[in-house]
Amino acid sequence: MKVISVNVGFPREVLWKGKPVLTGIFKKPVTERVRVSYLNLEGDRQADLTVHGGEEKAIYAYPLEHYTYWQRELDEMLPWGSFGENLTIEGLSETNVNIGDCFRIGTTELMVTQPRFPCFKLNLKFGRDDMVKRFLNSRLSGIYFSVVQEGEIGVGDAIELVRRDENNITVADIVQIYVREANDDLVRRAIQVTALAASLRTYFQQQIEQRH
Numbered sequence: 001m002k003v004i005s006v007n008v009g010f011p012r013e014v015l016w017k018g019k020p021v022l023t024g025i026f027k028k029p030v031t032e033r034v035r036v037s038y039l040n041l042e043g044d045r046q047a048d049l050t051v052h053g054g055e056e057k058a059i060y061a062y063p064l065e066h067y068t069y070w071q072r073e074l075d076e077m078l079p080w081g082s083f084g085e086n087l088t089i090e091g092l093s094e095t096n097v098n099i100g101d102c103f104r105i106g107t108t109e110l111m112v113t114q115p116r117f118p119c120f121k122l123n124l125k126f127g128r129d130d131m132v133k134r135f136l137n138s139r140l141s142g143i144y145f146s147v148v149q150e151g152e153i154g155v156g157d158a159i160e161l162v163r164r165d166e167n168n169i170t171v172a173d174i175v176q177i178y179v180r181e182a183n184d185d186l187v188r189r190a191i192q193v194t195a196l197a198a199s200l201r202t203y204f205q206q207q208i209e210q211r212h
Contacts, residue, residue: 001091001159003105004064005029007081008044016124023121027081029088033154036108038147041086055146056113056197061087062142069140074126084125085142089159094141094172100165100195107151109162114197115141115171117178141175144197167193177204184208 007027013020024045035042039058062085071078080088087105094115101112123131135141169190176182177190178200187204190196 001089003087003153003155003157003159004090005080005088006034006041006153006155007086007088008034008041009081010043010045014124016120021121021124023124025084025121025125027084027086029080029155031155033106033152035150036106036147036153037150041153044086057144058147059087059110059145060085060116060142061089061092061145063093063140064088064090065093066138066140066142069138073134073138082125083142084122087153092143092159094139094143094175095170097143097171098165098167099169099171099174099190099193100167101161102148102163103145104160104162106153106157107149108147108153109149109151110145111148111195112143112165112171113146113195114144114200115175115178116144117141136179139172139175141171143171146195165193165195169193169196174200177207180207184211 007029009024009027011022011024012026013022030043038055041059062083067078097112099112099114103110118132118135120132122135123129167189173186174190177187187208191201191204
């Protein structure tokens with residue numbers, strides 16, 4: 001398991017359907033080691049902090065293994081960072097990573113907090129109206145991390161598991177709950193995971209209440 005690419009970028013204003021939109025989704029790979037703080041990477045910012053960034057979404061990682069799927073689906077070659085990820089990674093996936101798992105990368109320690117559920121800016125990035133829907137349907141959500149210990153990350157750094165969360169709720173499980181394809185037992189178990197993003201815990205609690 002390792003880091004394939006480190007990608008950063010500042011928000012920029014672009015036109016989408018004739019209107020200006022400020023977005024930080026455009027990331028470019030960098031070769032130098034990058035400082036990691038509790039909120040983001042050096043040289044990287046988010047445009048709308050109400051839905052992006054913050055401690056629970058400090059770093060977004062996307063598996064390189066998913067690129068094969070998307071290059072086939074979209075019939076185009078995609079450079080690293082195409083999905084707005086800070087880290088393009090190898091060896092981790094939504095199905096084998098638990099919410100609450102902690103990893104050491106470089107001199108940092110990161111904790112898994114949630115999948116990504118994109119907004120319309122993913123449509124903007126790819127120039128197509130169906131990209132958000134296709135992304136969700138693919139279940140290839142990528143992984144959000146909070147920063148447990150600040151440090152530095154660079155290309156080629158190993159990704160080492162430090163601590164496995166004993167609740168065994170995977171990132172893929174959270175996607176399944178989000179799209180309302182999970183049973184009550186899984187939803188209740190997920191709510192008990194302290195590392196789960198607070199907004200998702202509230203949403204899942206509402207799901208349970210609506211069913212009963």
